Amino acid sequence: MLNLEVAGMYLRNPIILASGFLGISQAIFERIYDEGAGAVVSKSISRYPMEGYRNPTIVVLENKSYINAVGLSNPGYEAFSEEIKTNDKVPLIVSLVGSDPSDFEIMTRKLDGSGIIGFEINLSCPHVQKLGLEVGDDPQMVKSIVETTKSNTTKPVFVKVGVGSTNVLDISQAALNAGADGITAINTIRAMKISIDNFNPILSNKVGGLSGPSIKPIAIRCVYELWKKFKVPIFGCGGVSNWEDAVEFMIAGAASFQVGTAIGFGGMSVFNSISNGIVKYMERKGYQSVKELIGRSHKY
Template sequence: MDHLNNQSPVDLAVNIGGIQLANPVMTASGTFGYGREFAQFVNLDAIGGIVVKGISIEPRAGNPPQRIVETPCGMLNAIGLENVGLERFIAQKLPYLRSIKCRVVVNILGDSVEEYAYLAEKLSEHAGIDGLEVNISCPNVKKGGVAFGTNPAMAQAVTEAVKKHSTLPVIVKLSPNVTDIAAMAKAVEAGGADAISLINTLIGMAIDIDKRRPRLANIIGGLSGPAIKPIALRMVWQVANAVSIPVIGIGGIGTTEDALEFLIAGATAVQIGTANFYDPGAADTIISGLTTYLEQHNETSLINLIGSLDTGVLS
């Protein structure tokens, strides 16, 4: 029985809309490939969950270069949702994902409600997938290119379609490029979402002053990294107080302290994004750090931290 004495009494387990995670640390879609790419840098079995690169029905080549630009405290990307497509993901990527112990969430994207529904139905037929994350920052081509994630009615409609065609827990990923993030959260909750993740990237741009040209070939791109953390934290706090379903915090999380802020603000789990590029072992470090923090504060369960922010009058 000696091995039991070596185990920490701290319980990091959380539940995200029916997905039981060993700990609250996940990796964000688009920053961790399909999982296997990071196997030499981080213990995949120990992470709470992996969210794979967004999957569309057909393969996408993405945007032409330049597609990534470093910015102060962050980065701009205009990858253009490059991915292998549904068929190749199932045949070539899913077998490996089935071999690891952590939870696997597949991010899906489409240009119409029907495409989201089709992806949800087909992915639900295969073992090894624990949940779907719905990227609603995509343009609805049938509605003139308006992003699903900026219109509450459209966001609710795509959520309802995915839920109707899937047996898996559904997480909806919210765009921060809206006036009222709480209204968007309430809309997808009404559509049946099991959980919400936020934030996706903020829209930004960078200019080469010598060439007087945009640094990105796409002109604009998504801003991520430490620079967006205060905005993400504020939005997570707002959404956690507006809905009754679990919230996953994303945005500039690279340290244990960052993760703790999101959890205390009301997030049940967090996703590590841009930090994976400059510190591939960040997830391992944060998981260890959470255990240490709880032990130091005489807490036995991470759940006690979630939403524990005291917003009373400061003296």
């Protein structure tokens, strides 16, 4: 009932761990899969190891949302490929971040042969200079990066877009024209929290990325517009906390959806509770396959 194929990736269910949560060890990936996720996206991996920002890197907001500026800390692609070299169990999508096409060429070549099901290119981290949105707001750079990545792998390549200074639809158009197999929408949105006691911005980086329920309506709007315009595979992302959110993303046009911040508040049981909720909803509505939900709101 919940299994589906998305851009050549066969998933037992549409619930995917979003990039940047729960670490990047093979043991954690297996645990997340055992807890019920249909697939896992790794933390964004870069060509060289990155340390990230000093604390504080996360602010917790009242409504179960975060503002984070962790800073893409990761061990680099060589150490990461060692970490996952024995993976034959977890449907793993590797998130890549870089500043020019050569970074992506080197990383894709190395990781392509490992037991992964696809790539997600992070063109949308809103708080790291020379990476993420600074690259993703430049359609020409997006085109070169996607073309280079595609020419070095036969695996599906998703491009993760964010709400930057360039329209989500324009960046997605550039990515799709260059051969991307699908779009992940959206990344966190630039945001701040300032102390009214000592007047300091709370994050060490001052500006971070907003995630969780606060961004869900914006993410839904992006997915809706993307599906309406392109009818391509979309991973919806941003504020999925329960099965109702998940269904809303799918009827907006998402083929699957990613869950991140909600794990910080509800733990890993969120994967199974979302699956169970979707199954009951489908039974009530008389649907046989979760695919029947994709884009359903566009009929009205």
